[in-house]
Amino acid sequence: MGEKTHYDVIVIGGGVVGTAVLRTLSRYQLKAALLEKHAEVGWGATKANSGIVHAGFHNKPGSWMAKLCVAGNQMYDQLCDELDVPFLRNGLMMVARTQEEEEILQQFYQQGLANGVPGMEILDGDAARRLEPNLAEEITLVLRASTGGIVAPFELAAAMAENAAANGADVYTEVEVAGISHGDDGFTITSKDGGTWKATYIVNSAGLFSDDLARMCGLDVPSLIPRKGEEYILDQRVGNLVRHTIFPVPTPKSKGILVIPTAEGNLMIGPTALEMPYKDELSTTAEGLDEILSFTQRLVPKISRRDIIASFAGIRSGSPTGDFIFETSHEGKAVHLLGIESPGLTAAPAIAEHAAEMLAEGGLSLIEKPDFNPRRPKVIRFKQLSDEEKEEVIKENPLYAHVVCRCETITEGEIVDAVRRGARTVDGVKFRTRAGMGRCQGGFCTPYVVKILARELGVSPLEITKRGKGSELLTAEAKSFLKGGETNA
Amino acid sequence: MLNTHYTDVAIIGGGPAGLAAALAARRAGAEHVTVLERNHELGGILQQCIHNGFGLHRFKEELTGPEYAYRFIPQVEADPKIHVYLNTMVLSLSPEKEMTAVHPVHGLINLKAKSVILAMGCRERTRGALSIPGTRPAGVYTAGTAQRFVNMDGFMPGKRVVILGSGDIGLIMARRFTMEGAKVEAVVEIMPYPAGLARNIAQCLEDFDIPLYLNSTVTKIHGKDRVEGVTISQVDDNWCPIPGTERYIPCDTLLLSVGLIPENELSQEAEVPLDPRTGGPIVDESRETLVSGIFACGNVLHVHDLVDYVSEEAEIAGEAAARYALKQTADGVVNGKNGMGGQFTIKPGDGIRYVLPQRVTQGAEVDLYMRVTQPMDAITLSLSGVTLARKRQVRPSEMLKIKLKAQHWDSLLEDGKAQGRELCLAAEPRL
Missing domain, CATH: 3.50.50.60 (FAD/NAD(P)-binding domain)
Structure with missing residues (x-):
């Protein structure tokens, strides 16, 4: 494995930051590539991100976080329009229940003003409940920011990678970087399975593992703090309990446990914030769920354990300084983006611009491509079409008449399209199309999705995985345990 | 605009419930029955149940799932007045019994029915x-x-x-x-x-x-x-x-x-009220829901343990839906009683997890289906104090079926036990 191409820039880590950097670089006349260790992009912290596009009042004035969050927020309308990614400015509310919390809330309002956050207002409890009738009676004061939004983080990362690839960038998945060396011919990157890649510049956007990578480049950086968050998804039936994203008044460690509408119409509750000794411990816990329920029910009392349909956990790359950390090594030829925790998703498009500027300072020449196409071909989302539009797409491709995922009304046409855009796994299909994300959680559609993937990729269903090597869904052909004379019965 | 098709009885789902309902509707005189099935074949979940044990009650035989299904499928397919749409997913249903479905060849289908039978089955927890x-x-x-x-x-x-x-x-x-x-x-x-x-x-x-x-x-x-x-x-x-x-x-x-959960997303779209105990619609003895002309049967109504009872229930619904359709004039008005009897409500009392139907018409001799809350050695089942039956070795996994007879109604009405038109079914342990 490996590549003969000598790239101008290799981006290591295909989360929302890495894919944003790759897409930004694909605007210019240079050869860029992305290395991602998972089977698909967006599968690290991005996949488990809450999807909130923050307004920018949470962060200290003058910090990178404040600057790039406010800047990133303003880039989202155009970005999501170009890439056809669901994005909604649903607004967000920080709510206070006590006098003490009210005072803290006022400080956040002042901080937001200092950061240049537009569209903020302070509401009393009753005024807030007129907008959000399911807010708890005990809530007395609310800071509302109309610029807050929600986006599907995985879809955004996948869309940025797809668009970058359409503009000439290369995306390599299942490549885990094991070593980085630098010589006369630039950087040589070796992967765990023995491949090599060569580049003149590198960008380290390896998320939780970016400190390890920075050290491979000889930088003395403090260790990132893995901070696990559990989240729980509620049935769409209760998707309308709130429209705004609801925040408590935060603690020094995290923004607190929230009630989050998603771009897909479900509510999500979470996340917890637990510092972890490991970087890959993604289990959910009974304690986490209890904590989330007790906190969020204080914000929105109608939230119920009964409505939970799924859970997941992710790990933030907690910054030891409390701010994003931008470093360079090798005389500016390696750019390191570390500690990109919340508001990292919001800031990602602005971080990408900043990373490009840092590369330019290191000598990379950025000349715009005349034929850069910022638009990704539109994704057909069958359920959202009008009857006339449905008729039309079925006429063109009858696969759009075969509903595979009945809970979310996802058709075979959409699944085939997702595979053609880069989905390789059941989870890849799920996160791109929502097939299997509904109330039956793939009970009905998984066997069909496996079949479609196998057919489209030209492989046996036995090779289809949930999310990359080692997570095969099927073990053997029926009867094969008996044929070998090998039986446990 | 889509062309609208018309049918007497539309059946959503071609599993065991839909199949039996279609045949029963035809026997009761429905002239145009439409079965909408999302899979590429009829039979529903029975097709993957290749073990035997089906049909002991109904056919006095031990059939496999597909064999049980094929006791119905050829008859459905042979009847030119039953129109089966395979690979067809119903996307929406209104209380006015209008639905939109999607089919690979016909594209979107708009269908208006005089009566509708919900037979969508259930999903797994x-x-x-x-x-x-x-x-x-x-x-x-x-x-x-x-x-x-x-x-x-x-x-x-x-x-x-x-x-x-x-x-x-x-x-x-x-x-x-x-x-x-x-x-x-x-x-x-x-x-x-x-x-x-x-x-x-x-x-x-x-x-x-x-x-x-x-x-x-x-x-x-x-x-x-x-x-x-x-x-x-x-x-x-x-x-x-x-x-x-x-x-x-x-x-x-x-x-x-x-556990299994009745799949009632479409029912809810048609404003059909559900019973939180069964997860399915509230119905009367004809399996009509609280939305006039919409009926339900099989696992969408409540989760069964035996398919034999599904067929039985589907036949009740099929026949009633046909009667409802036949009574309807061209302008959609139903002549006479609209089928929704059920002046009396039956509530589960001590020892009973749920009972179905939840509504019954005064004097109606009907089979009541119920599940107990926990295993018991011996029980007396009574309806508002009137003893209906005694049973031994009952457990929640096995549905009980009891006939509500004329004599029970006599006692209920004579003694004034049915006051407030609310009846309570209880299971009392006995020695």
């Missing part, structure tokens, strides 16, 4: 609904999904299996996996008694020496990419895991057989 802590590796399947992989697609989803929940599909799959050469390590049930039929406990577990752990549950799933094991724990009377009782069982697969 998932891990998410249980919030089992741990990682999210490959290898966690509902029992029915595993059944489909093995029986329809010809693939084994795993080799070393733990099954959570002792529902019937899980028990059947324990046997199936064992016969395929896989090892079933344990069946784990949170309740003090099994959820499935007694005959399945005997034939699927005991005959194969598969251990059943009662009062126990899976408290953690292990494994990063694929399941590597599960932790099981004993639970106390409140179903809370008891610390110190944890036990790790290595396995590559966890099957869930933890």
